[in-house]
Amino acid sequence: MEVKKGFVLGAGIMGTGIAQLMAQKGIDVTLSDVDQSIVERSLQNIEKGLQRRVDKGKMTEDQVKDILGRITPSQGVKDAAQADFVVEAIIEDVKIKQDTFDELESVVKEGVILASNTTACSISEISSKAKDPGRIVGMHFFNPAVVMKLVEIMPGLATRPEVVDQTREFTEFLGKEPVVTAKEGIAGIASRVLAALLNEAVWVLEEGIGTVEDIDKALKMGSNQPMGPLELIDLIGIDTHLAKTRTLYNKLGDARYRPCYLLEKMVHAGYLGRKSKKGFYDYTGETPVPMRIK
Ligand SMILES: NC(=O)c1ccc[n+]([C@@H]2O[C@H](COP(=O)([O-])OP(=O)(O)OC[C@H]3O[C@@H](n4cnc5c(N)ncnc54)[C@H](O)[C@@H]3O)[C@@H](O)[C@H]2O)c1
Known part of the structure; x- marks a missing residue:
């Protein structure tokens, strides 16, 4: 599976880090939230963090420009339509996540994986109302997402094995170490x-x-x-x-x-x-x- 375009929903602590990580790995990523002004603030935070790396001589101005140029701000779910991989990182509330996956499913391309960065919501519960629950998987980054090595991949009852495999591949492409839980347990390991x-x-x-x-x-x-x-x-x-x-x-x-x-x-x-x-x-x-x- 090649991911050229990513879509991250929720521009809070985690979504911001996940979008930055994707952009650093060369993926064009759309970062979205309920209001675009939230995303603009997140982009400023990313820029500030990268600027600190430039000041320390660990990155060049051109690299910063490239990374920021790969992140497009958006609002709502509409721009998920172009994505090859979607990560949801909104508020930790299972009902809101269910509604959000419902909205995402109505716009995304067929077969695109919908990953949730949830900490403790059940993937089986999040996906219970979905048309294709088999493509929904837990993909739990750790905070700060750019720095922490681990990503826990948590399948729900209906998640297809190939979805787990492709999520593992994508995790490795992002430079992270995956741990796949053998079955769904609350909050993984x-x-x-x-x-x-x-x-x-x-x-x-x-x-x-x-x-x-x-x-x-x-x-x-x-x-x-x-x-x-x-x-x-x-x-x-x-x-x-x-x-x-x-x-x-x-x-x-x-x-x-x-x-x-x-x-x-x-x-x-x-x-x-x-x-x-x-x-x-x-x-x-x-x-x-x-x-x-x-
Ligand atoms: N904070 C952590 O250390 C951490 C670590 C791993 C996983 N997580 C999980 O990641 C998810 C996000 O956590 P966070 O810490 O980034 O939260 P946060 O409070 O920093 O950000 C949540 C963002 O989601 C947005 N949002 C809420 N409802 C939305 C909707 N319907 N559509 C689009 N955007 C919406 C909010 O406006 C906010 O910007 C949660 O499920 C959390 O459990 C958090």
Whole structure:
């Protein structure tokens, strides 16, 4: 399968990274969202990130121009019609994803793979209303998508084996290491294991056992994690992390995933982590400052 044109829906943290990655690999990619202004902002973020690489001598101005020139902003799903491969990276909500796949199916070419970057929504559930559920597959990039090596490929009950194989090939073409789950499980492997750890860190904070900085320091220094669990939740997005743990708790009924009310309170207050500049840390200044969360 040759992918010349890609379509990425959702220009948030993940969609932006996935579109940049495709463009860096020479694919013409359309990046779309509910509103084109969101995509314009994402393109500015990509440009800023690439400019930092130019400043460090790791990339040339011409390369930046090439990469940016391969990303076309759009709105809605209409431009998926030209795509050879589609990645959905919208909000983590199974009903909205179902409706979105319905819309995508009505415009895309026959046989084109529709991949979802979902963390914890069931692929079988997302594709349950689709005309051709066999072409829908989970393709879970990790954050930041340009940097992290792993992509977990998660088939649903109806996903065709050749769709899994072609998604694996495409993953390798993008320079990533695929892990294919043997069957659908909620949140695959890495995110499921990590969710329990991240959740526990929030409970330790809620119980007043450690401060934000001490919890992150303990995990970094005590288990050689490159970043602390609370820093990581801020990077993921507190709303996204909450949606994922809620799904795991609802589907598995396991107390390891019971989301702490503190997370809900933070989302209500608009503390979504890095993307809103406030979470467990305050990102408004030069360096992140731990928040006094109660
Ligand atoms: N953040 C992470 O670390 C991470 C890692 C792996 C996978 N994921 C998954 O990737 C997906 C996106 O997460 P994110 O962190 O990029 O979220 P985000 O909040 O940064 O961005 C979501 C984007 O989707 C857009 N959107 C919402 N509904 C839409 C619709 N109907 N059509 C088009 N666009 C729509 C929003 O406007 C927003 O720009 C989620 O399913 C999430 O679970 C997230």
